[in-house]
Amino acid sequence: MTKVALYKQDGTQAGEVELADSIFAIEPNEAVVTDAVLMQSASLRQxxxxxxxxxxxxxxxxxxxxxxxxxxxxxxxxxxxxxxxxxxxxxxxxxxYAYKINRKAYRLALKSVLSDKVSAKNFVIIDELNFEKPSTKAIADSLNKLEATKKTLLVVDDANENAKLSARNLPNVQVTTASGVNVYDLVKAQKVVIVQSAVKQVEEVLG
Structure with a gap:
């Protein structure tokens, strides 16, 4: 099992998280990643x-x-x-211009990008993001402490509305949910910050 450091909201380390090797530690397949990015780019054309x-x-x-x-x-x-x-x-x-690729190939592309982020140490797991109310300043402070200041993809669980609203005004941060993680956003991001509960959802989908 691959182990990745677990951080708290204030930036301090809170232990380690074991990740499934079948998802986060495979040999990246560049060909299917390219196919997936081209497919999503084509779908964005009006x-x-x-x-x-x-x-x-x-x-x-x-x-x-x-x-x-x-x-x-x-x-x-x-x-x-x-x-x-x-x-x-x-x-x-x-x-x-939209077209689709094989589902198995797209899942392999997702695993490839996730594995690449983990091996490059650009994959940060945070135990939780709790805010009493939406606050851009609060979430910016948390991301700064995690050294996630440039082109960050923040992955939260589907129910965390305050975190979504807090981060949406940050120009260098893109927010998505565990069910919305995709190859295009992962490739664009320099660092992925993901909530621990969202990691479990991703493993359930790709496992």
Missing amino acids: GTHSVKNRSTVSGGGRKPWRQKGTGNARQGSIRAPQWRGGAISMGPIPRP
Whole structure:
């Protein structure tokens, strides 16, 4: 079993936590991690790009000049693609970019990124985050004591609303729940700070 230090909310160490080797100590598979990141990046694209083609552009109902005898090239409409203000040929149309990869491959990608964070000592477990009311200053102080000041992913349990509200205004912190942990957010984060109860939820899902 892999052991990781357990910290309190005030930054002091409170012991160690044993993590499942099958989730937090595997050999990272870079190929499936790349596939998972590309999939999530594609899903974030809106795909609302659009151009007007010959059927949607307005005007051009009349032939600009007769077919023969003018010395000009023959034209059927002033809204053809070669005219300024005309239609766009073969331009982009609205479409979704989202696609899915195999569930087993995505779970392997999650385990790979988690294992990499643990081996690089960028995985911090905190026993709990308790706040009587939402307080950005209080959670910022806790993260500073844990040396999590740059690009931090904070993972809390689903019921901890005060922690979510406290951290949402910190520009360098992204908050998610144990059920919302994903490869894209893990890869972006320099350090992962996770509540102990959320670790158990992650192990239940990926175990």
